[in-house]
Amino acid sequence: MWYKEDYRRIFMDMHLDDSQPEEYLSKLDIDHFVGTLKEANVNNVVVKAKSHVGLHYWPSKYGRMHEGLKRRGLDYVGEMIKKCKENDISVVVYFSQIYDNYAYEQHPAWRIVNSEGTTSRENNTRYGLVCPNNLEYRAYVREILQELVATYDFGGMFLDMPFWPGTCYCPACRERYWKETGTYIPRREDWNDPQWVDFANRRQAWLEEFVAESTRAIKEVKSAVSVEHNFAAVGCGWIHGDTENLLESCDYAGGDYYGGYLEQTFMCKYYNNVTPNKPFVYITSRCDPNLYAHTVSRCEEDLYIHAMNALVHNGAFSVCDAMNPNGTINTEVYHDAIGPVFRNSCDYEQYVSGDMIADVSIWYNTNLKANDNFIQSPFAIARVLQEYNMLYDVVGSKNLKDIKTEVLAINGAYSITDEEMDAIEAYVRRGGKVFITGKLGHKHFEELLGIKELKGSEYGYTYLNPTEAGKGLFESFNASSPYPIERRAIECTLKEEATILATLTYPYTKAGDKEFSAIHSNPPGIHTEMPAVMEKQVGEGKILWVVTPLELAYAHYCKKAVFSLINSLVENKKIESNAPAFVELTHWHKEDKDYVGIINQQTVSPVYPIDAITITLPFACKDVKLKTPSEQLIHVEYEDGKTIICLPKLHMFHLVEISY
Numbered sequence: 001m002w003y004k005e006d007y008r009r010i011f012m013d014m015h016l017d018d019s020q021p022e023e024y025l026s027k028l029d030i031d032h033f034v035g036t037l038k039e040a041n042v043n044n045v046v047v048k049a050k051s052h053v054g055l056h057y058w059p060s061k062y063g064r065m066h067e068g069l070k071r072r073g074l075d076y077v078g079e080m081i082k083k084c085k086e087n088d089i090s091v092v093v094y095f096s097q098i099y100d101n102y103a104y105e106q107h108p109a110w111r112i113v114n115s116e117g118t119t120s121r122e123n124n125t126r127y128g129l130v131c132p133n134n135l136e137y138r139a140y141v142r143e144i145l146q147e148l149v150a151t152y153d154f155g156g157m158f159l160d161m162p163f164w165p166g167t168c169y170c171p172a173c174r175e176r177y178w179k180e181t182g183t184y185i186p187r188r189e190d191w192n193d194p195q196w197v198d199f200a201n202r203r204q205a206w207l208e209e210f211v212a213e214s215t216r217a218i219k220e221v222k223s224a225v226s227v228e229h230n231f232a233a234v235g236c237g238w239i240h241g242d243t244e245n246l247l248e249s250c251d252y253a254g255g256d257y258y259g260g261y262l263e264q265t266f267m268c269k270y271y272n273n274v275t276p277n278k279p280f281v282y283i284t285s286r287c288d289p290n291l292y293a294h295t296v297s298r299c300e301e302d303l304y305i306h307a308m309n310a311l312v313h314n315g316a317f318s319v320c321d322a323m324n325p326n327g328t329i330n331t332e333v334y335h336d337a338i339g340p341v342f343r344n345s346c347d348y349e350q351y352v353s354g355d356m357i358a359d360v361s362i363w364y365n366t367n368l369k370a371n372d373n374f375i376q377s378p379f380a381i382a383r384v385l386q387e388y389n390m391l392y393d394v395v396g397s398k399n400l401k402d403i404k405t406e407v408l409a410i411n412g413a414y415s416i417t418d419e420e421m422d423a424i425e426a427y428v429r430r431g432g433k434v435f436i437t438g439k440l441g442h443k444h445f446e447e448l449l450g451i452k453e454l455k456g457s458e459y460g461y462t463y464l465n466p467t468e469a470g471k472g473l474f475e476s477f478n479a480s481s482p483y484p485i486e487r488r489a490i491e492c493t494l495k496e497e498a499t500i501l502a503t504l505t506y507p508y509t510k511a512g513d514k515e516f517s518a519i520h521s522n523p524p525g526i527h528t529e530m531p532a533v534m535e536k537q538v539g540e541g542k543i544l545w546v547v548t549p550l551e552l553a554y555a556h557y558c559k560k561a562v563f564s565l566i567n568s569l570v571e572n573k574k575i576e577s578n579a580p581a582f583v584e585l586t587h588w589h590k591e592d593k594d595y596v597g598i599i600n601q602q603t604v605s606p607v608y609p610i611d612a613i614t615i616t617l618p619f620a621c622k623d624v625k626l627k628t629p630s631e632q633l634i635h636v637e638y639e640d641g642k643t644i645i646c647l648p649k650l651h652m653f654h655l656v657e658i659s660y
Contacts, residue, residue, distance in 0.1 A: 001226055002090040002155035003252060003279065006044040007311060007349050008342040009318035010037055011158075011256075011283055013291060015051040015096075016325055018067035025068035028076070028327025034083040036331055040339035041346060046158055046318070047080045048094045049148055052127060054102025058151070062144050063102055068327075081154050091154040092228070097132070097141060097214065099161045104128025110137045113170040115187055120165070129165050132210035133172040142217040149221040156226035156251070157218055162211045163233040163240035164203055177202065191370045200238055200368060207241045208248070215249040226251040228281070234366055235267060235375055243366040244274055244396045254281035256320055258290040261601040264306060265584055266382050268313035269356070269394035270364050278353055282310040283318040286333055294322050297330060300337040301605045301652065307345045308653045312586045312597035314353050317345070348655060351627065354590030358393040359570050360385060361405040365397065365413040365420075365441070373549055377412030377437065380551035381562070387581035388563045391574050403427050407569045409435045411551060416441035429539030433569040438549040439490070449536050449545055450496025457489040461522045462548045463505035464532040470501025473564040476557045479505075482524055483561055489548040491530055501565075502533035504547070533565070544569060576616040583610065583650070594658040595627075600650050610650045617643040623659040630654075 012033075016024050037045055048057055055066040058077035069076055077093065084091050104111055104121065110130040111119040120129040130137050145157070169185060177185045180202065183195070190196045215227045232255030233242040247253055253275035257263055264282060271280040284306055285291050288298040298306075303319065310317040319338055323329055362378050362385075369375070378394070385392040393405060400423035408427060413436075416424070421442045428434055428448070440446065446454065463482035466474040477483045482505045489504055508517035508525030517523055535544045544565060551562050575587055579598065586597040596615060600607055621643040626634040632648030634656070647654055 001224075001251070001277070002044070003226055003277070003281075003316070006090050007279060007316040008042050008346060009044040009046070009281065009316055010042050010338075011046040011318045011320040012048060012323055013320050014048050014323040015053055016066070016323070017053055018055055021067035021071055023068075024325050025066060025327040026072075028074070030076070030079045030083050033329060034080070034087055034089065036329065036334050037084075037089055038087045040334040041342040042089060042338075044090045044092065044316075044318075045080075045084060046092045046094050047077055047084075047154075049077050050095050050100075050144065052096045052099040052101065052161070054096070054100040054104070054128065058148075060144065060147060062140065062147065077148070078152060081152050092156040092158050092226075093148060093152070093154050094158045094160065095145065095148070096160045097162055098130060098165065099127050100130050101128035103130045103137065103140065107136070109171070110134045111170065112165060112168045114166055115169055117169070131168050131170045131172055133168070133176055133206055134170070135172070138210065138213060141214055145214060145217045146221050149218050149225055154225070156228060158254070159211070159214055159227065159229045162207065162229040162246065163236070163242050164207060166239060167203075176206070197368070200370070203241045204243055204245070208243075208245050211246060211249045228252060228254045231255040231271070232257060236369075237374065238369045244398065247274055247276055250276060252277045252280050254283065254318075256283035256285075258284055260603070261305060261309065261584070262379065262383055262386070264309050265313075265386070266379060266394055268310055268315050269392070270396060271315060272313045272356065273394065273399050274396035278314050279316045280314070281316040281318050282306070283320050286319050286321040286330070286338070291320065291322055297333045297337065299605045300340055301607050303337050304341045304344065304652055305599060305601055307341050308348070308597070308599050309584065309601070311345055311348060311352055312588075312599070313356075348627070351590065351595055351655060351657070352588075354588035354595065356393055357574050357587040357589060357594070358391040358405050359574055360390060360392040360407040360409055360566060361395045361399075361403050362392055362409045362411070363395055363397075363400065363413065365410070365416065367397075367413075367415045367417065369414065371412060371414045371439065373412040373438070373552060374414060375412065377549050377551055378409075380554070381409050381411050381566075384551065384559045384562050385566070386584060387559065388567075389575070389577040389579055389585060390563070390567070390570070391585065391587055400424060400427070403432060406571065407433045407435055407566060409566065410441070411437045411549065413441040414439060418442075421445075425538075428541040428543060431540040433541050434543045435566050435569060436543065437546040437551060438487070440545070445543075445545075448538050449534065449543060450494060450498060451492040451531075452495050454490055454492050457491055457504075457506070458510060459506045460488055460511045461486050461507050462489040462532075463507075463524045464502040464546070464548075464550060465505045465524075465527060466502050467500050469499055470533060473501060473568060474561045475564070477561065479527065483550065483553070483558065485548050485550050485553045487548045487552060489532065492547070494531065496536075498531070499535040500531050500533070501535060504528045504530040504532045542569070572618065574618070577614060579613045579615075580610065583613065585615070592659070594660075596656040596658065598647065598650060598654040598656070600652050607652060613647045613650055615645040615647065615656070617645070617658070619643065621658050621660065625657045627655040627657050628653060
């Protein structure tokens, strides 16, 4: 398939209206555009066919063509495909779903209706939203997709916006829910109400059905055309309805993100594990920090960090550029930034697509995402592990049966299925260690931990008071100054023996009480014997449970305690390093060699070079080579059976090749 070799991509964003056809797209020059891509070493481009505006960029027999193109007699889709093929640039055709202003205006019955009975453009937004449950709309999507695939020869399709923008109460949704349940759609969000939970699950299933139909429409005409539904909303809450199951309708995972390097690292690790095929694709904007900043471009260093961060995780990097309304592009950014980045990154493509090596797997659970820390908690764990140079991976539900790391971190999981629970238990019983915080997500965890009488605390502020067994893991915390977290705890009693590493302490008073001990804060005052942190042997492995999401406290000593708890479960670290917190280390095995990627992820430019970074491997290596150009030589020492790699000065990126 085309995508297996195309790591350097451009995603041309052009959601353009045609209210001024004499101006909009009047200066679009396809020869110049494709020539610019070629010069910048781009090997794939996303070509818009149908944007959020709903207008077509080719002469379709459905809907309406963009008036600016129509007046010029310009088939943008066809001409782009032709010109790109002449320049050995593969093409992905873009299609917007659900966000479709033209369909919204022409077919009022298709519109998404909110709980107040209004539709999107009645609320002064620019976006016309139509419902994926409407069967006429589904037929409209099918007809257009099949027309595109039958008319043109291209490699893949990118189907955007496959999510619920909000809860919908349109006639199609209400009728469907009534047919399936015999009752009305609930109006109040209440996760303790089984009917609301059922509705949330049905929304997810309806969305999965919709994207599957779109994929099927494409594959029926040309099975070789790859399909990518934008998977970015999997990082959003329950309202959008996106889960890992969406990938069953994709050939590979891909999505656009704008939240910085930690977010990228986290999602790239996750995508690498859940994608049906590799490489996945990570997309971010040319505009800094996102597409709303149309005239501000990212600098070369920023783009390079993003490109290498995707590549070392086995991902392609796509720059989402923004075309000017008149059809011109910012040629300078291709010459000054994108081109140099892609000419540099292409040298390392031969070394990637190996098997990632890590000490800890963080499970990102996408089942319902009803809690407010569904992704915040996994992010927080990732931040701590990166700061302390512990190699970590991010896995999905599909990976639970094959976890290879010593530790599995489960944080912010609202709901765990029986199948997932079975896989987790099997992992523990064969020697794995689980680090779980807050809500347990499945009743069987109570049996494994030997606890009972679970209930939520009445206190919104919680302290963890280290015991004698746990005091070594909570540096600077003790009975008078216990670990603080502004979260509720889960209270329980023990049925079986376990190691208690900390007990619960509460403030003198509850938040909201008229009486208080200190006007600004909630100092600890009520000590209990209830478990706060406990460790339980299960089979050959163990479970370490913290009764509150302690990872959401971001003070230095709090993060150090989180790391100490996780580190206590790791017996054989894959790598040790003195690299600063903003340096990302990745480790992978390919063929008969290991590789270590080192990325300087400073968030300011110019990026300051870092000297004297060492990496220690727990075994003696046969040979160590630096694959990045450097005026300095790599220095290697051997001590007590270990290999100590002393890196030359790190500017942006180093790649180390290790032979056994």
